[in-house]
Amino acid sequence: MIDCVIIDDEQHAIDLLEHYVGKVPYLNLVASTTDPIVGLAIVNNLQSGLVFLDVQMPQLSGVELLKVIKTNIRVVMTTAYKEYAFEGFEYDVVDYLLKPIDFPRFLKAVNRSIRLDQALSEKNNGGKAxxxxxxxxxxxxxxxxxxxxxxxxxxxxxxxxxxxxxxxxxxxxxxxxxxxxxxxxxxxxxxxxxxxxxxxxxxxxxxxxxxxxxxxxxxxxxxxxxxxxxxxxxxxxxxxxx
Missing domain, CATH: 2.40.50.1020 (LytTr DNA-binding domain)
Structure with a gap:
């Protein structure tokens, strides 16, 4: 089971992602919030997991959050503006989802995160697949x-x-x-x-x-x-x- 957190300043965007998370049996929604400061505290209390993080938010942008999120947390960025998404790849994000997000694209990002974790685990276990x-x-x-x-x-x-x-x-x-x-x-x-x-x-x-x-x-x-x-x-x- 993969714990996940949604951080987005728009509630309707959160509602959609919560619906998608609920359709995937191996995802567990820990929390969702429109407040990036609250979201950061929640994420940094996780041992591991997946965060859906909006790029543009008041107080603290998604890219600014990336700089202080723990390294063992996977991040999928969400944005309505394609030009802002690429900045996140400097911080090794898993993927970016361009709004409006459809379910197949959401699921592809989740599975990409799982594959990255599997590859890392194989490396740490002497290449055992x-x-x-x-x-x-x-x-x-x-x-x-x-x-x-x-x-x-x-x-x-x-x-x-x-x-x-x-x-x-x-x-x-x-x-x-x-x-x-x-x-x-x-x-x-x-x-x-x-x-x-x-x-x-x-x-x-x-x-x-x-x-x-x-x-x-x-x-x-x-x-x-x-x-x-x-x-x-x-x-x-x-x-x-x-």
């Missing part, structure tokens, strides 16, 4: 170490993330979305319904792949064969043909 995925329990995210994933299976509008020792997590997202996230981490799409980890392949038997800790065989679809064997051949002394 992980994902946060939503569960069936509203507002709950589960951390999944990428190295533990053996294969991923499409289940209608859901996917099953299979891990070593036959653990499994069901989450609401598309296989395509996860394929894009993991394509540079040793994973390959082998079927319209399956992504597998190269690190956990035990054997290849005709048009099927045997995966660690999995009794059944994973089918190798004709559409994906060429790319699969291309990657496989990079790790073979005697190359195979599809």
């Amino acid at each position: 992980y994902l946060f995925v939503k569960t069936e329990q509203k507002g709950k995210l589960v951390k999944v170490d990428v190295e533990s994933i053996t294969f991923i299976e499409a289940l209608g509008n859901y996917i099953a993330i299979h891990q070593i020792k036959q653990r499994r997590i069901i989450t609401y997202m598309s296989l395509k979305e996860l394929d894009e996230k993991l394509s540079d981490s040793g994973f390959v799409r082998v079927h319209k319904s399956f992504i597998i980890s190269f690190a956990h392949i035990i054997a290849i038997e005709g048009n099927f792949v045997k995966i660690l800790d999995e009794q059944r065989l994973i089918p190798l679809g004709n559409v994906y064969k060429q790319d699969f064997f291309k990657l496989l051949n990079q790790n073979l002394i005697s190359p195979l043909l599809p």
Whole structure:
């Protein structure tokens, strides 16, 4: 769950962002205020989180606030004037949202913040990659170490993330979305319904792949064969043909 604060001198702008925050189960609205001084006090009491910060405000501008906000707080700037937004990037803000803000653009900024936090955490953990995925329990995210994933299976509008020792997590997202996230981490799409980890392949038997800790065989679809064997051949002394 990500704690967030909204600071904007216009109440209608706050109302819209509060509505958007309420639609995202992994966001928790801590507070919102039209007073930048009050907002600064709230933000600096957070251990971590995400702030939606208006650029132009009386008493203290958004850019002035940026200079005194704690470094472990992510900031998304909001503004009605595009020319003012770029100044915030000097202070490593996550993104800027141009008013009027629509929900898809809002969600893109939130997800960008999550990716930045994941990248920082990977760096601090010696490069170990992980994902946060939503569960069936509203507002709950589960951390999944990428190295533990053996294969991923499409289940209608859901996917099953299979891990070593036959653990499994069901989450609401598309296989395509996860394929894009993991394509540079040793994973390959082998079927319209399956992504597998190269690190956990035990054997290849005709048009099927045997995966660690999995009794059944994973089918190798004709559409994906060429790319699969291309990657496989990079790790073979005697190359195979599809």
